[in-house]
Amino acid sequence: MQLSRETPADWWEVEALYDLCFAPGREALSSYRLRDGVAPVADLCLLLRDTSGVAAAIRFWPVRVAGARVLLLGPIAVHPTHQSEGLGGWLIRESLDQARALGWARVLLVGDAPYYGRFGFERLDGVTMPPPTNPARVLGLALVPGAWDGVSGRVEKDHSTSAAT
Structure with a gap:
């Protein structure tokens, strides 16, 4: 396996992987509204x-x-022929390490607490994703101690492209 950054030339191959791994209509999820145009x-x-x-x-x-x-x-997706090989965990750990090195303080996702809990993600009370999102699936990780302290409210689009804060 070779780890690399996604390039614009990889976009459609990655999209095909997401289509393969996720249900039709994946782009109708609320998280995709936060990605539109960003x-x-x-x-x-x-x-x-x-x-x-x-x-x-x-x-x-x-x-x-x-x-x-x-x-x-x-x-995040793993091709069906490679599931249960630890590739998803590898990508999560590597990307979180890089995010920390780039100066990001906090990470949010919508997912299963039992799976993402092993990477340190916990339920975020007071952080609201656009509907329809089950609040129990809104999870966060502080890359810097206390990064989520006092941070609550609705998740909104961010159109800026700077590295971190």
Whole structure:
């Protein structure tokens, strides 16, 4: 497996992987409304590639909660032929390390607490994703101790493209 940053030339191959791994209509989810018209955080969009192509991919997007910059993790996908090999965990750990090194303070995602809890994500009370999102699936991780302290409110689009805060 080769780890690399996603490039514009990879876009459609990654989109095909997401289409394969997720239900039709994935773009109707509320998290996609936060991504519309917003550039992903390119330094954190990573791929794992083997001789067959993209085996796994992860993307991050900038959002804001009460004015605070936040990374929105997702989507992340692993090709069905590579599931249960630890590739998703590898991408999560690597991208979170890079986010921390780039100066990001906090990460948000919508997902299953039992899976993402092993990476340190916890339920975020007081942080609201656009409907329809189950509040129990809104999870966060502080990359800097206390980064989520006092940060609550509705998750909103962030159109800026600067690295972090």
